[in-house]
Amino acid sequence: MIEATEIDVSYDGIQVIWDLSLSVPEDEGVIAIVGPNGAGKSTLLRVLSGLHPIDDGRVTLWGEDASTLEPSEIVEKGFVHVSEERNLFDEMTVRENLEMGAYTRREGLEGNVREVFELFPVLERRASQRAGSLSGGEQQMLAIGRGLMAEPKILALDEPSEGLAPQITARMFEKIEEISEEVTVLLVEQHVHRALSLAGRAYLLENGEIVTQDTGPGLLESEYVEEAYL
Known part of the structure; x- marks a missing residue:
C-alpha cells in the first residue's frame, strides 16, 4: 500500500x-x-x-x-510510474525497450515478455522495429508494457x-x-x-x-x- x-x-x-x-x-x-x-x-x-x-x-x-x-x-x-512523456528509447527495438523495463530483475524475463505480447499483440508484430517508428498508440502500449515488465x-x-x-x-x-x-x-x-x-x-x-x-x-x-x- x-x-x-x-x-x-x-x-x-x-x-x-x-x-x-x-x-x-x-x-x-x-x-x-x-x-x-x-x-x-x-x-x-x-x-x-x-x-x-x-x-x-x-x-x-x-x-x-x-x-x-x-x-x-x-x-x-x-510501484511503477508510466509517465505522460512515455520516455521510450527511440533507437532501441520494441523488445529491447521491454527488456529495459525489467532492469531491476532478470528472472522470468521471457515469460514477462510473452505476457506483454499477449496483452498487446501488435507489439509482438513490431518486436524488432525501432520504438521511435511506432504510432502514438503503439508507443503508449509499449510504455505500459515496459512498466508491466517490472512486475x-x-x-x-x-x-x-x-x-x-x-x-x-x-x-x-x-x-x-x-x-x-x-x-x-x-x-x-x-x-x-x-x-x-x-x-x-x-x-x-x-x-x-x-x-x-x-x-x-x-x-x-x-x-x-x-x-x-x-
Missing part, C-alpha cells in the same frame, strides 16, 4: 499541492485521480515515484518512509490516452481494465467519464487539493463533477 499523509509540494518555491492525503492499496482495481489541467495530478505521481520531494507530510510505501528510497528502489518495491503491485498511468484517436482511446481503456484485474492501476486521466466508469475509488483534485472522493460511479453522479467536467 502507498499512503500520502498531509503532504505539501512546491516547485521553485511555489506551492502546488496542499495538505493532500490519499491511500492506494493493492488489489483495488482502478483508482482514478481526475481534475483540471494544472491541478497537481502529474506532480502527485512524481512524488509517489520518488522523482520529486515533498516539503511537508509523509509518504510511505508498504509501511516504509519513501523519503529514504531512490526511484529505482520504489520500482523494486512494486508492479501498483501501476501508475499518467494520461495514457493523450494524443490518441478516439478508436485507439477506447481500446486503451479496455486494456487498462484488463490490467486492473491483476494489478492495481492508479490512473490520472483527462477522459473523466471513462476513468470514473472504471474506478472503484476516485479522487477529484483541484488547485493542489483533494476536494472530494468517492467511488468512480459515485463521482459520476455528482452534480458538481457533471457540471464542471462532463
Whole structure:
C-alpha cells in the first residue's frame, strides 16, 4: 500500500499541492485521480515515484518512509510510474525497450515478455522495429508494457490516452481494465467519464487539493463533477 499523509509540494518555491492525503492499496482495481489541467495530478505521481520531494507530510510505501528510497528502489518495491512523456528509447527495438523495463530483475524475463505480447499483440508484430517508428498508440502500449515488465503491485498511468484517436482511446481503456484485474492501476486521466466508469475509488483534485472522493460511479453522479467536467 502507498499512503500520502498531509503532504505539501512546491516547485521553485511555489506551492502546488496542499495538505493532500490519499491511500492506494493493492488489489483495488482502478483508482482514478481526475481534475483540471494544472491541478497537481502529474506532480502527485512524481512524488509517489520518488522523482520529486515533498516539503511537508509523509509518504510511505508498504509501511516504509519513501523519503529514504531512490526511484529505482520504489520500482523494486512494486510501484511503477508510466509517465505522460512515455520516455521510450527511440533507437532501441520494441523488445529491447521491454527488456529495459525489467532492469531491476532478470528472472522470468521471457515469460514477462510473452505476457506483454499477449496483452498487446501488435507489439509482438513490431518486436524488432525501432520504438521511435511506432504510432502514438503503439508507443503508449509499449510504455505500459515496459512498466508491466517490472512486475508492479501498483501501476501508475499518467494520461495514457493523450494524443490518441478516439478508436485507439477506447481500446486503451479496455486494456487498462484488463490490467486492473491483476494489478492495481492508479490512473490520472483527462477522459473523466471513462476513468470514473472504471474506478472503484476516485479522487477529484483541484488547485493542489483533494476536494472530494468517492467511488468512480459515485463521482459520476455528482452534480458538481457533471457540471464542471462532463
